[in-house]
Amino acid sequence: MKLANPGDVPVYTIAGPSTARPLPDWLARRRKRSAKYDPENLNNFELLQEFEFEEASNCVRVSEDGNWIMSSGTYKPQFHVHSTQELSLSFSRHTKSENTTFLLLSSDYTKSLHLQNDRSLEFHTPMGCHYETRLPRFGRDLAYIRQSTEVLVPAVGLSSDGSGYGEVFRLDLERGQYLRPWQINVGTDDPGSGLQGSINAGSVNVATVAEYTHGLCAFGTSIGSVEFFDPRSKSRVAVLGGQEGEVTALDFSSDGLSLALGTSHGQIRQFDLRNPRPIFNKDHGMGLAIKNLIHLRTPTDERKLLSADKRIIKIWDEDSGNLWTSIEPMVDINFVAHCPDSGMLLTANEGKQQHVFFIPNLGLAPRWCHFIDNMVHEMETETRSETYDNYKFLTVPELKALSLGHLVGKTNLLRPYMHGYFVAAKLYDQARLIANPYIWEEERAKRIKEKVEKERASRIRGVKKVKVNQKLADKILKRQEKRERVDTEAGVLGDDRFGKLFEDEEFKVDEMSREFRALNPSTVVGGPEDADGKSTIRYQTDSDDDSNDEDVEDSKPSDGIVMQVSSSRAQGGLMKDTTIGDRIQKSRPVQKPQGGEVVGEKQVTFVPEGKKKAKPEAPSPVNNRRRGERRSASTNTFRKL
Known part of the structure; x- marks a missing residue:
């Protein structure tokens, strides 16, 4: 759990990838093992078990009862169903083709409709794929009219009757048959391009339904228009045009009176259905197509609008049009879902793991993970000191030394706390510079000194403790002092072939041996x-x-x-160097043999003997008296014995 966006509106990342490119499995497992005892990772937890796909995820939705989360992804094409009561993966199911989007037709996961990229619609139940049907052309989105049990599928290309209009296919789930499609103006197509359309064929990109209010259906097209249909009269009731670029996202507000739309150029517009002019117009800033628009409400009944493109998620204030907060994940976003009546957001993205974000100011955590509220409260308590990052704590004597004592109680720049005050960092720097104009030069000299000492410390050779031949190890390390980098594991010390030289007693160097003294005369x-x-x-x-x-x-x-x-x-003093012969003559007289001088080698052995101390003779009484010893005046004869 990490604080992703500190500030007035904090955003917490509950789950999600921390790198833009997913790591291989073997490297991810190794990093997980190495970071097991890392203090920063001790508080990490996994909110939902296996909330991820092998490569990427396409769409994610939360059921109405809040007990199930369904998400689709690849590769291989599959979708997962997670149980929020168990916080784990309930089951996963593979499909024949990749999923474009899906809808939950029931209040739980038992009935779902999946739009595949091979022009097929699949109905899934807990037992498996219940039914599959084909579409005449590729679908772009799904919408569901609950009152009449109709599924709406916006499609690409022109209709087959030559009218020059695009189509929205209607599938009646109660009767199990297709109804007459609705005609949507998507512009003209190139002649001879066929029913499927050319590369730049017109299309109906997105659909939305005001389900809990008036029930109008809105469809955004590739020519920048929005057409409204009334499902009761089965006809067009209004057209909103003049938008720059394609309309890629639509969403009705909870009261059904306002509509938000997003374009392929990154523009966001909020409209009141009673006025053709937008209430506000905002630029997402990335120049990318808007993928999602969601109307939100805070616990204080403030109205917010969430918009998301491939790079960033932004939440706007509907009343003022100002940016409230933003979330920028490390990977590209494909879809965003909001847990009802909470501050939690789920995303489907290009990373292996799916993102989970929590915004406390947007609402409490869902009931299935209510413990997150306590964790957020603890983190806010621990990081409360970050509120004073731009302040410096000073005591009263320190304030007077900087001539700031007259500001106490007169400005917000000084905040009382315990036995002193928090002073704004900018004011503290200015006051310190006025009090000591040479403070910057002293600081610069101090930093230079620290840098030099740091470089000197890096030149000190390392110390490595070994069992045997410690002097040899120190000698090897001492040779590295001239190098830029000291490595205690390099050379002989780091080679396994020479490991016994410093571990086994059999390889201990005998410094008392004759060979060692001959090779190391100065040791x-x-x-x-x-x-x-x-x-x-x-x-x-x-x-x-x-x-x-x-x-x-x-x-x-x-x-x-x-x-x-x-x-x-000699005896602590200096003496002149002499030859070996002179030293022998001075030590003791040498008798030359009669045959002349000694020629060749000669071996001399000796055994040192201790000097025997001679026993001192007992002094005679007469001599003692003559030496001036004091005569006894006692008449007791036995005292002299």
């Missing part, structure tokens, strides 16, 4: 740890450059052993 290695967790050996590596020296000292062992390898430091 600092820690020795074994004692019981206190401190290393007992210190390795110190050196290089020619003192700035690159590394000195790692954990602690000295308890027995006094210190192992050092150093050529640049």
Whole structure:
């Protein structure tokens, strides 16, 4: 459930596609699984089960009792019947050809009439297709006169008697036979085009009946005229002409005194039957043919007019002619239906899913989904703070700092709230600029600084924790610092073939081995740890450059052993580099063998031994006295023992 059109007249999208092109089934299922735990999708719900078609929907209607919704679509050609009591699909049925439009002849779904695009009329019942009949020419629309049980089918082309008029076929359902068609002026056709007409043949596009009032029938034609017939006298009673473009939509008001028509150029006109001049004339703005016109009433008894073309749905105020609200779905619209006595709209569209919109200002939710009213109330409570999007909250000291304290209680620009005021954003910006003329320069410098720090942060190498060889992983990641993008899953770290190198203990690098120290002479290695967790050996590596020296000292062992390898430091001070021979001579005297100098390799081993501390000798009393120790003045002899 999403707020599609925030403002004075909010519009909520209950169901419908969010993309202009339907996604493949496998991708839709994957996205549904990935968004299962998304906080934005936790409150989503499916109002009607399987309220969709494989490709597109053509028409949708709601039964008079409000318990059933029937919709037709493709592909393959079929129609669905949904039960509003169960909020689920009751059944679906395939047809031989695609459906153009249909009517519900009963108060529920049990009797329906379907106009197919193969010049056939099909009567359907819950058991299946009850009867099928063919039309002489292609039909454009359906209308039903309930008092005389007559079905009206506006058709394309001229009549067969050579009169040069179009026809509206009449089918008497009580007697089960066709009646004499009504003749409608649709202009002349090209000679030799045949009964079906040419490509630009004239046609009767749409029909409507003032069912609950005077019962007049109105027919819109391709030459921009509207003809009115009285079913009681079976004759024409009036003609309304002079419209630009074809008449593509008609609808009588509930009182039967006004008629709304839409043209193929996107024009909407409202007429009073007692006056040939339009009450108001509006342009839909898209330049597309009007598909639907519906007269509506709000709970406050305000009269509204709904108009829809392929792109957008607009609701107008009949009294003033101003635009009340609009709805622009992501897909093309084919038909719009209104749930009686509610604020819910259903659409048949080119998308896979059908749209369901809810306008609280137009009426309450239908009784079969009354819970939507509570959900809308909760959403309005949560989003009530959006009312102050153009305001800035300031306390009284902040108002005085901006020299706005004198406006308290004198203007609507300051709205009291709790311990401060909501100030219009435009006034706040102007006052802040007057108080500090350099505010924009400071803001610009601040944004530049944030952008630079953000770019610096992106250069920091990522950190990846592994079970084994953490130093090797850090070394690999450190090489990526020079790249524009740091990817912790790239290279060796992201290759499954090298996964055991960082997971299996068998592949752990032994930093104490001779091979590792030979290949990494500059690597600092820690020795074994004692019981206190401190290393007992210190390795110190050196290089020619003192700035690159590394000195790692954990602690000295308890027995006094210190192992050092150093050529640049001695007792914390600098010393001159000497040769290996000089170092050996300085460390201990070396006796040369009698046979001359040693030639070749020589292996020297040693075992470090701790220095034995000599036991101090007990000082004699005489020596202690001579050292100036204090003599005892006590006469107790035992104190001297």
